[in-house]
């Protein structure tokens with residue numbers, strides 16, 4: 001049997017809002033409504049995360065074509081800058097390789113960009129290429145990705161929902177609701193009081209058994225995080241998410257020591273590679289890691305991060321990334337549930353997370369997704385043919 005080789009690697013930039021860069025939403029969407037951020041200490045940037053540049057990058061769609069005509073693709077966040085890296089740097093390593101060489105290609109993409117990469121945009125680009133390669137391999141072999149990384153350990157995936165209405169999430173069958181923090185340290189004790197009131201009202205609405213989480217999106221200082229965690233101790237918070245600056249591993253460990261014992265500390269959404277997650281686990285002492293498979297290095301690197309986390313007794317619950325993380329979650333015991341970002345403007349309806357970029361994108365029904373819904377080759381989704389794709393750096 002002849003193994004096809006990769007004949008072309010292409011990077012497109014769709015004109016759409018939403019998709020993998022899901023923060024790019026029309027005005028009035030809950031995801032940009034006075035949500036706390038590291039920039040909120042500056043009043044002019046407190047009302048909207050887009051005001052300081054969140055979602056400027058937009059989507060990049062990576063496409064890989066094989067010598068037998070098979071085409072794989074995957075989206076991630078990165079826009080034109082990522083497209084430039086993919087077309088002008090990564091393509092020279094990938095084109096001509098057998099479609100099976102994911103390990104060697106990952107190593108070469110990471111090592112060849114070390115001098116300007118290691119984290120952030122470059123690793124997003126590498127992640128996009130890696131995901132497209134997994135999609136291609138699945139299509140060449142006629143297998144869903146989950147069947148190529150060990151096979152499913154469960155028949156269905158339970159989900160928690162991220163959005164402003166945990167009461168609606170509970171009614172829709174989700175196992176928990178994660179609220180975005182809206183008031184950071186710049187709003188002082190008054191901000192803490194508002195957060196406590198909001199979480200207490202949410203707890204009242206959902207009752208005792210439904211998980212509640214709070215996503216702080218890197219916005220807190222250590223002192224504020226300690227005080228906020230204790231102020232929320234009566235709410236029964238399942239975890240406090242990404243409270244501190246991602247690089248300050250040491251303050252995570254201090255927070256872990258000082259926060260209430262029953263509240264899990266989670267982080268990792270903006271961390272990348274196994275090295276970053278080793279620091280977060282060993283130095284940061286987090287209980288739960290949340291790599292984004294489109295940002296951490298792709299699926300090849302997520303598998304490494306996953307094994308590392310399991311050896312630390314930590315759960316791996318990937319940051320919301322649609323089918324690109326569902327195939328992973330289906331196959332790992334220590335990844336018992338997944339995130340679903342409620343991308344409906346009020347967060348009151350289930351809509352496909354990467355809409356309008358993809359078609360055939362499965363969504364949880366009654367808060368769960370049957371793994372059999374993923375049983376199509378590769379990641380099992382198609383690009384929306386009605387959304388034009390520009391190729392900014394054609395070769």
Ligand SMILES: C[C@H](O)[C@H](O)[C@@H](O)[C@@H](O)C(=O)O
Pocket residue numbers: 031035162179180181215217269319320339341
């Ligand atoms: C809802 C949060 O503020 C972020 O917008 C979200 O992207 C991310 O942190 C998440 O965990 O879903």
Ligand SMILES: [Mg+2]
Pocket residue numbers: 215217241242269
């Ligand atoms: Mg988060």
